[in-house]
Amino acid sequence: MTGDGAAARCGGPMENYYNPKNVESKWQQVWQDEQSFCASMDSEKEKYYLLEMFPYPSGRIHMGHVRNYAIGDVVARFKRMQGFNVLHPMGWDAFGMPAENAAIEHKIHPAKWTYENIDSMRKQLKRIGLSYDWQREFATCDVDYYRWEQLVFLKMFEKGLAYKKGSSVNWCEDCQTVLANEQVEDGCCWRCHNLVQPKELEQWFFKITNYADELLEWTDKLSGWPERVLSMQRNWIGKSYGCEIEFPVADTTEKVKVFTTRPDTLFGATFMSLAPEHPLVKSLVTAEQEEEVNKFIAAVERQDKADRTSGNLEKIGIFTGSYCINPLNNEKIPVFLANFVLMGYGTGAVMAVPAHDQRDFEFAKKYQLPIRVVIQPEGEDLVADQLAEAFTDPGLLTNSGQFDGVDNESAKEQIAAFLDERGEGRKTVNYRLRDWGVSRQRYWGTPIPIIYCDSCGAVPVPEEELPVILPTDVELTGEGGSPLARHKDFLQVACPKCGKPAKRESDTFDTFVESSWYFARYTCPDYTDGPLDKQAANHWLPVDQYIGGIEHAVMHLLYARFYTKILRDLGMLDVDEPFTNLLTQGMVCKETQRCPEHGWLYPEQVEDGKCTICGQLVELGRTEKMSKSKKNVVDPNQLIDQYGADTARLFSLFAAPPEKDLEWNEQGVEGCFRFLNRVWRAVSDNLELIKNTAIPNTVSGDAAELRRKTHQTIKKVTEDVDGRFHFNTAIAAIMELVNAIYSFKSRQENPGVLREALEAVVSLLNPFVPHICEELWQLLGHQQSVESSGWPSWDESALVAAEITLVVQVNGKVRGKINVAVAADSQSIETEALSEPNVQRFIAGKQLRKVIVVPGRLINIVVG
RNA sequence: GCGAGAGUGGCGGAAUUGGUAGACGCGCUGGUCUUAGGAACCAGUAUCCUAUGAUGUGGGGGUUCGAGUCCCCCCUCUCGCACCA
Numbered sequence: 001m002t003g004d005g006a007a008a009r010c011g012g013p014m015e016n017y018y019n020p021k022n023v024e025s026k027w028q029q030v031w032q033d034e035q036s037f038c039a040s041m042d043s044e045k046e047k048y049y050l051l052e053m054f055p056y057p058s059g060r061i062h063m064g065h066v067r068n069y070a071i072g073d074v075v076a077r078f079k080r081m082q083g084f085n086v087l088h089p090m091g092w093d094a095f096g097m098p099a100e101n102a103a104i105e106h107k108i109h110p111a112k113w114t115y116e117n118i119d120s121m122r123k124q125l126k127r128i129g130l131s132y133d134w135q136r137e138f139a140t141c142d143v144d145y146y147r148w149e150q151l152v153f154l155k156m157f158e159k160g161l162a163y164k165k166g167s168s169v170n171w172c173e174d175c176q177t178v179l180a181n182e183q184v185e186d187g188c189c190w191r192c193h194n195l196v197q198p199k200e201l202e203q204w205f206f207k208i209t210n211y212a213d214e215l216l217e218w219t220d221k222l223s224g225w226p227e228r229v230l231s232m233q234r235n236w237i238g239k240s241y242g243c244e245i246e247f248p249v250a251d252t253t254e255k256v257k258v259f260t261t262r263p264d265t266l267f268g269a270t271f272m273s274l275a276p277e278h279p280l281v282k283s284l285v286t287a288e289q290e291e292e293v294n295k296f297i298a299a300v301e302r303q304d305k306a307d308r309t310s311g312n313l314e315k316i317g318i319f320t321g322s323y324c325i326n327p328l329n330n331e332k333i334p335v336f337l338a339n340f341v342l343m344g345y346g347t348g349a350v351m352a353v354p355a356h357d358q359r360d361f362e363f364a365k366k367y368q369l370p371i372r373v374v375i376q377p378e379g380e381d382l383v384a385d386q387l388a389e390a391f392t393d394p395g396l397l398t399n400s401g402q403f404d405g406v407d408n409e410s411a412k413e414q415i416a417a418f419l420d421e422r423g424e425g426r427k428t429v430n431y432r433l434r435d436w437g438v439s440r441q442r443y444w445g446t447p448i449p450i451i452y453c454d455s456c457g458a459v460p461v462p463e464e465e466l467p468v469i470l471p472t473d474v475e476l477t478g479e480g481g482s483p484l485a486r487h488k489d490f491l492q493v494a495c496p497k498c499g500k501p502a503k504r505e506s507d508t509f510d511t512f513v514e515s516s517w518y519f520a521r522y523t524c525p526d527y528t529d530g531p532l533d534k535q536a537a538n539h540w541l542p543v544d545q546y547i548g549g550i551e552h553a554v555m556h557l558l559y560a561r562f563y564t565k566i567l568r569d570l571g572m573l574d575v576d577e578p579f580t581n582l583l584t585q586g587m588v589c590k591e592t593q594r595c596p597e598h599g600w601l602y603p604e605q606v607e608d609g610k611c612t613i614c615g616q617l618v619e620l621g622r623t624e625k626m627s628k629s630k631k632n633v634v635d636p637n638q639l640i641d642q643y644g645a646d647t648a649r650l651f652s653l654f655a656a657p658p659e660k661d662l663e664w665n666e667q668g669v670e671g672c673f674r675f676l677n678r679v680w681r682a683v684s685d686n687l688e689l690i691k692n693t694a695i696p697n698t699v700s701g702d703a704a705e706l707r708r709k710t711h712q713t714i715k716k717v718t719e720d721v722d723g724r725f726h727f728n729t730a731i732a733a734i735m736e737l738v739n740a741i742y743s744f745k746s747r748q749e750n751p752g753v754l755r756e757a758l759e760a761v762v763s764l765l766n767p768f769v770p771h772i773c774e775e776l777w778q779l780l781g782h783q784q785s786v787e788s789s790g791w792p793s794w795d796e797s798a799l800v801a802a803e804i805t806l807v808v809q810v811n812g813k814v815r816g817k818i819n820v821a822v823a824a825d826s827q828s829i830e831t832e833a834l835s836e837p838n839v840q841r842f843i844a845g846k847q848l849r850k851v852i853v854v855p856g857r858l859i860n861i862v863v864g
Numbered sequence: 865g866c867g868a869g870a871g872u873g874g875c876g877g878a879a880u881u882g883g884u885a886g887a888c889g890c891g892c893u894g895g896u897c898u899u900a901g902g903a904a905c906c907a908g909u910a911u912c913c914u915a916u917g918a919u920g921u922g923g924g925g926g927u928u929c930g931a932g933u934c935c936c937c938c939c940u941c942u943c944g945c946a947c948c949a
Contacts, residue, residue, distance in 0.1 A: 440947065556949080657877085686905090816916090
């Protein structure tokens, strides 16, 4: 312990009143000077890697950040007090669209904008007193970070895990640029409002489908993850067992391959639906249908891609003029194109069974196609003409030739086997999961290290020529596509294979690539020989506790799991999964306010329900996630200025449990500030009294009660914080203990009991409000910091009371209470309960049927 | 549309395994102290109400001695849906 921090420690105590400003700047300085939270691998202690999802450097910290990082900090400090060697790093998810938009809007370079934002956000985070190891900080736009991502890409390319294929993007012809889904509003460009068209581009993909099974299997082993996240991931991967069936096209040698999970309904197929993008469409369309079909395809192309995958739209279709043959019954069925059939799933062709599939049913009704029942529920007789909706439940086969009478689950097997034997189909496994498209036609991202040569094709940049540095001399206008695609010095390069003039790839990576491995790089941020120092990565990984928003339940968390397996298979680390435990936190919301003239208003632009600009009455909007665009934000800086960081932290933790959305309410903040003042006074008012006292072993009366409360609180807070993350109830329990301290009568006679209670309060509160706790701990006369003094433990023998109160119910309704000795047997409890006067009133003259005694809780007397 | 969650006083929330519904905090009401307080402290506060009573956890049904908790149906809200991060 050297440096100015130690000097600050020796400085005079500030016990007279609670002044958060002084207390907080004092301890933040100490932590910085002593590098209190820097983690090292040499420690004897067991490692604990705690991580919150890193922020995008938008420029300002908002309450959602405060909440996320306060939650993480509680765990970090709690684990440190429990004696773990805690790694708790922070960094910046720094590539992405907002920097480009800022560049277009304010004529500032994305790099300048990003790094300035990082500087100001770092300052704000430090004001909150978060216990980060700032030595490990990095931004994903640092060359020393993304260069290793380029290396991993080359290895993936080598192994065939990165490949190129055609894929469609949102294209605005006016701006000559690719739009993100977010930039498409009602099918139009958000800047020029022109119609957005699909455009086919060659793009890079990661072969996440190779890992579909492993990703799925591990969802059963991640016991530290919320079940709802696992369930969403399982459904996203969407593994289904089914059958591929080939339908010959009538009068040709072509075959249409379909995938179905319901081969049992094959006899009920009355038509075929193809995706409009299906490769066979051209050869299937007959001359007389051609014009109509082309119109239809153009109409579907205009539909929002997101809408089409979401199925929110009206189902439409068109007859191609051709027919297919059902291989089981040789029936001729018409082939349609349908907008809800997607090329990306299965084979892009669906055998339509209207009687047993709701989408097909609606389609058949609309286009007057035949409906045939092939599954009958037991004891019913479905008639096709009378169906109001598709029947999708189990039943027995009918109208199905030799399979009639077989139950449909066995029929799935039998029909698949039958087709397989005849070479007309086979059992298959299908996934909903698609390969991960990582190409972005954007500037502010990691350049993809590929060179295109007319003779050699796509040639990887040789490892020794990495990194491919993102050039900074660009101008962003929002039009004409990515600036990289127009940057001659960047583009023009010799082919690494043949030396002829060639062209660099101008696309950059999806920013999800950076966030798929940052947690691994934190273990060795300065390593220069590769992406990861294997020893460090293996020491710290997996992350023991990962904390972040529920909105990342599928994509980020699935990509990070996939990328970890890639790094493992490239021999760069030895873990299978990146995150052992996951906590998904809810959002911070606040009501919105809107002026009829000036639109959304910030809270400070409203006075007495009126707009401060024009004086008009303000409309109260819905309570929504805090966002800049809705202006329903609370600036944490103002809150910290007014009450201090400890109050801001305490409130964000006390107002709701972490997984729940938190609705912002200013008044609750006051209450938290009052509580900290109460704690401060409880310590400072009793300092004289508790000086030089020891904790007694045996006490009686209200001293015994306070002692019991102290130990019960230690137990409750420990259990609530450890793994359960019920911070709000942990804080409530500490509040109860503080209330008990205030009403403690015999303090003069029992100063030791009082001291024990006060020290417990300070220790237990430390993870939540560390500044005030360090100060109070020092006031209590300790030389060591409270964080290094260990987590308090409870004494089992101090927990038990001699007597307990039991509730007596009659027919399930509370009718009285009795006090009994803890050791009382159920026979004597029963006797006592039956003789309770009010209970007597309710059982008098009635037949006693049953008495249920729940030990330690209640007695229920059943009469009738 | 598909997938996943949530719904409890005036408000935020508590009730860990089916066992006293409303802990803790806010707000409100009354009081004490004070020149004064938007400070501090004390008391009260689900609803109806004469209560030792009745009702009450989004709505409707069910299982149970007992349901906020388990089962079925419905309503509302939130998140994700592959180029926002």
